[in-house]
Amino acid sequence: MLKPVNADTILSKYGKDKLGPVAYLPANAKTGTWRLHRPVPDNAKCSRCHICEKYCPCAVIVVAEEGCHIDYTYCKGCGICVEVCPKKIIQMIPENSQKEVL
Amino acid sequence: MNIMQNQTRGKHLFHGLTSCEGCAMELVARTVLDILGTNTVVLTPPSCSAILTGFSRETGWHVPSFMANLEAVASYASGLRTGLEVLGKDKVNVVGYAGDGGTVDIGLQALSGAIERGHRIIYICYDNEAYMNTGIQRSGATSLGAWTTTTPGGKPTQRKDVPQMLLAQGIPYLATASTAYIDDLAKKVEKAKNTDGPSYIHVHAPCATGWRFPAHKTIDIARMAVQTGLWVLYEAVDGRLKITKEIKNFKPVEDYVKMQKRFQKATPEMIMELQRFATEGYEKLAERVENV
Ligand SMILES: Cc1ncc(C[n+]2csc(CCOP(=O)(O)OP(=O)(O)O)c2C)c(N)n1
Ligand code: SF4
Ligand code: SF4
Ligand code: SF4
Ligand SMILES: [Mg+2]
Numbered sequence: 001m002l003k004p005v006n007a008d009t010i011l012s013k014y015g016k017d018k019l020g021p022v023a024y025l026p027a028n029a030k031t032g033t034w035r036l037h038r039p040v041p042d043n044a045k046c047s048r049c050h051i052c053e054k055y056c057p058c059a060v061i062v063v064a065e066e067g068c069h070i071d072y073t074y075c076k077g078c079g080i081c082v083e084v085c086p087k088k089i090i091q092m093i094p095e096n097s098q099k100e101v102l
Numbered sequence: 103m104n105i106m107q108n109q110t111r112g113k114h115l116f117h118g119l120t121s122c123e124g125c126a127m128e129l130v131a132r133t134v135l136d137i138l139g140t141n142t143v144v145l146t147p148p149s150c151s152a153i154l155t156g157f158s159r160e161t162g163w164h165v166p167s168f169m170a171n172l173e174a175v176a177s178y179a180s181g182l183r184t185g186l187e188v189l190g191k192d193k194v195n196v197v198g199y200a201g202d203g204g205t206v207d208i209g210l211q212a213l214s215g216a217i218e219r220g221h222r223i224i225y226i227c228y229d230n231e232a233y234m235n236t237g238i239q240r241s242g243a244t245s246l247g248a249w250t251t252t253t254p255g256g257k258p259t260q261r262k263d264v265p266q267m268l269l270a271q272g273i274p275y276l277a278t279a280s281t282a283y284i285d286d287l288a289k290k291v292e293k294a295k296n297t298d299g300p301s302y303i304h305v306h307a308p309c310a311t312g313w314r315f316p317a318h319k320t321i322d323i324a325r326m327a328v329q330t331g332l333w334v335l336y337e338a339v340d341g342r343l344k345i346t347k348e349i350k351n352f353k354p355v356e357d358y359v360k361m362q363k364r365f366q367k368a369t370p371e372m373i374m375e376l377q378r379f380a381t382e383g384y385e386k387l388a389e390r391v392e393n394v
Contacts, residue, residue, distance in 0.1 A: 023161035029118040054284050055321055057129035058119070059112020074117040078124030079318030 031058065035077030037092040043067030045089040052081040052090065112136065119162045121153045124317030126281040126307035126324065127228045128154070131199060133284055134226055137291040140165055142195040143186075145179050147172040147209065149201040150235045150309075151228065172208045175200045176216035179223040195224060195295060202229040202243035205304075206264040217273050217300045224294045225302045230309035231261070238312045245332075246376055247359070247368030250312070256367040260379060265304045269338055275301035277337035277346075281308065282325035286346055290337060306333045314363030326358045331380035334387055343391050355380050 041052075046067040053061045053068075060071040061081060068090070070081075082090045114135035121128045127150050135142065144167040146155045154162040155169050170178035175198040183196045200209060205227040216223060232250050233239040240250040240257050243264070247256045265278055275297040279287040287305060294301035308324050310317040327333040328347060332355060335347035355377040359365040365373075 023156050023159050023167075025159045025161070026116040026164075027119050027156055027160045027162040028116065029120050031118055031120065031123075034123060053111050055129065056112075057121075057123075057125050057132070057320075058117060059115070059132050060117060062111070071117070076123035078320070079316075080124050080321055083318050084321055 030073060031076045032071075032073045035072075035075060035095055037077050037079065038072065038095055039070060039075065039077065039079065039081050039090045040093050041068040041070070041081075041085075042089040042091070045087055047087055049086060051084050051086060055080055055084045110136075114140065114142075114164045115154060115162050116164060119153055121150060122309075122311050122317070124310050124320045125150070126309065126320055127151060127201075127230065129281055129284075130226070130228050130287070130305050130307055133287055134197065134199070134291050135163075135165065137288050138195045138197065138224070138295055141193060142197060143168065143182060144197045144199055145170045145175050145182070146198075147175045147200050147204040148235065149204050150230070151199050151201060152235070154199075170198075172204050174212040175204060175209050176213040176223070176225060179225070180216045180219060180221040183221045183223050192222075196222070198223060198225040200225070200227055201234070202227060202231060203233040203239075203241040205229075206242040206262060210264070213302075214268070214271060217268060217271060217302070220299050222298060223300055224291075224297075225300065226291075227264075227302070227304045228307040229304060230307050230312060232309075232312050234309055234312045245365075246379070247365055247372035249314075249364045249367050254367070256365070256369065256372055260375070265302070268302055269341065269343075272341065273302055273338075274299040275337070275339055277303045278333070278335055279303055279305045280324050280328050280333060280335060281306065282321050282328060283335060283347060286335060290346075293337070293339070312364070315361055319361060323358070323361050326353060326361065329353045330355045330358045331384040332358060332376070334384055336387060336391075343387070345387065345391055349384065352381070352384075 050063045053063045060075045062069045112132035115132050142165045146152055147170050155167045156162050179196050179198045186194050229243050231244045232241050238250050239252045242262045244257045246260045277290040279290050290303055308320050330353045336345045
């Protein structure tokens with residue numbers, strides 16, 4: 001994904017005092033921890049139509065050759081992808097049913 | 103236009119923004135920046151979009167952004183635009199990204215002034231129909247019958263139609279758009295980008311938190327607003343009006359209303375009035391299209 005801005009470089013370039021009220025750190029809340037349900041696509045049935053990618057408010061979906069890939073570090077679990085998928089192949093699964101999460 | 107069908111979708115805003123799950127405001131912002139690209143400066147007022155501009159040393163935009171005040175986003179944008187022109191940087195897109203409260207109420211005179219002066223700015227209003235950031239107070243854009251913390255019995259009056267006000271004033275490019283029709287929104291942003299003068303896009307952006315519905319319904323509700331005729335998608339190039347999403351079989355307003363808890367206090371008369379507003383509103387617009 002995006003390269004975070006290097007705060008040290010910026011601070012040394014402009015000097016801490018001269019920077020003023022400037023934001024130079026990328027917002028990076030781990031919003032995946034908000035999730036109660038996890039969207040899981042069935043990529044065997046995915047038509048690669050990109051609709052989920054287009055409507056995910058957090059832009060955490062990438063549809064590629066392998067199918068629909070979701071970045072669970074940031075996915076907030078809103079379920080919009082489930083609703084907009086024309087093939088209805090994304091399922092919401094309770095987080096605590098996933099062993100790896102525990 | 104399938105500009106977004108690649109891995110760069112939404113990349114001009116960072117991940118990990120703390121807007122609510124399913125937030126249409128966030129989706130609209132990402133879409134707008136997908137089209138405008140990095141040669142862009144964004145101004146936001148205090149509102150939910152301030153989440154994108156960030157707090158303290160943090161920012162959500164991967165382009166320069168600036169916090170204006172609620173009254174004057176369009177004035178800040180005018181000044182910034184003029185300054186950039188003086189510096190010879192006239193290719194930079196200057197965008198105001200404000201909520202309905204900051205647009206149709208508090209920032210209206212600044213917006214009207216900027217349009218009158220003819221600055222080349224792109225003003226996008228994401229309309230979640232209330233002052234959400236401060237706790238769901240009614241705005242001039244809140245629907246008739248809708249509950250907010252300041253209209254506990256349902257709002258007694260109809261929303262004001264700011265796109266039509268601005269059209270009456272005269273503006274080179276104006277459009278309405280919806281979170282449910284992302285490709286249509288993208289096309290309109292592209293047109294705004296290529297407009298030599300002020301442009302305005304008013305995007306209907308449902309808010310699960312303030313309208314009281316489950317977040318996964320955000321897109322369905324936005325679509326239903328269009329399919330009932332309550333929110334009409336149109337654009338006007340130099341005042342010439344064109345409906346961009348014609349509706350043949352209207353869904354009843356009742357279907358839209360019952361998807362959201364905010365209409366629970368609305369009386370049957372209010373719902374009837376909303377239905378009339380939808381039907382007549384669409385017809386009136388359609389007539390004007392034929393008359394030009
Ligand atoms: C002049 C002024 N009045 C009130 C406020 C307090 N305030 C901050 S955010 C906000 C809500 C803005 O609502 P809207 O523009 O609809 O954006 P939303 O929060 O819904 O995204 C208000 C009233 C302010 N910052 N400035
Ligand atoms: S649940 Fe919401 S945030 Fe997560 S991938 Fe689906 S649309 Fe995106
Ligand atoms: S919307 Fe559904 S079918 Fe289309 S790419 Fe996404 S998961 Fe696959
Ligand atoms: S209150 Fe509404 S507009 Fe504001 S961040 Fe939450 S969902 Fe988005
Ligand atoms: Mg608002």
